């Protein structure tokens with residue numbers, strides 16, 4: 001569990017560069033910041049300013065090319081692939097624009113799956129998934145018998161993350 005005094009996320013001179021030589025693109029240049037538990041942080045900037053690159057680092061989907069990136073005090077460069085997967089599963093919830101839901105599973109099945117990997121028992125998985133679905137459904141609007149706009153899918157994603165009870169929620 002994260003220590004209340006320790007930042008959830010800490011970036012020290014973090015840079016992200018894609019490619020090499022003349023074709024190299026620097027997406028992040030020596031970024032320094034920390035995020036503590038309970039903080040709500042919005043990353044804003046024009047297209048190409050590095051928002052997705054930064055979110056990928058925060059979600060442990062990518063590594064910096066320079067600098068130190070810590071999650072709950074651990075330098076991500078020190079994490080083995082297994083340890084990294086565990087941190088993602090236990091500590092990070094994702095809400096992606098691209099949804100990333102598995103088409104062969106029901107909505108509840110999608111919500112339950114990360115909990116199964118975490119060893120949560122079936123009964124408890126179903127309880128949490130249903131509670132999160134009820135919560136998400138309160139945010140879905142219906143007019144003339146139809147669901148309005150593209151609200152339900154992000155709501156489903158929120159449910160997915162909420163059921164995981166992770167200390168860090170990354171939304172893109």
Ligand SMILES: Nc1ncnc2c1ncn2[C@@H]1O[C@H](COP(=O)(O)OP(=O)(O)OP(=O)(O)O)[C@@H](O)[C@H]1O
Pocket residue numbers: 018019025026027045046047048049050051052053054
């Ligand atoms: N996989 C990649 N390979 C090469 N260059 C990349 C890659 N991903 C991003 N870039 C470049 O890095 C820079 C930052 O891109 P990034 O996608 O992080 O920006 P963004 O702020 O998320 O933009 P948008 O608002 O359009 O989503 C851009 O110049 C982009 O072209």
Ligand SMILES: [Mg+2]
Pocket residue numbers: 051052053
């Ligand atoms: Mg982006």
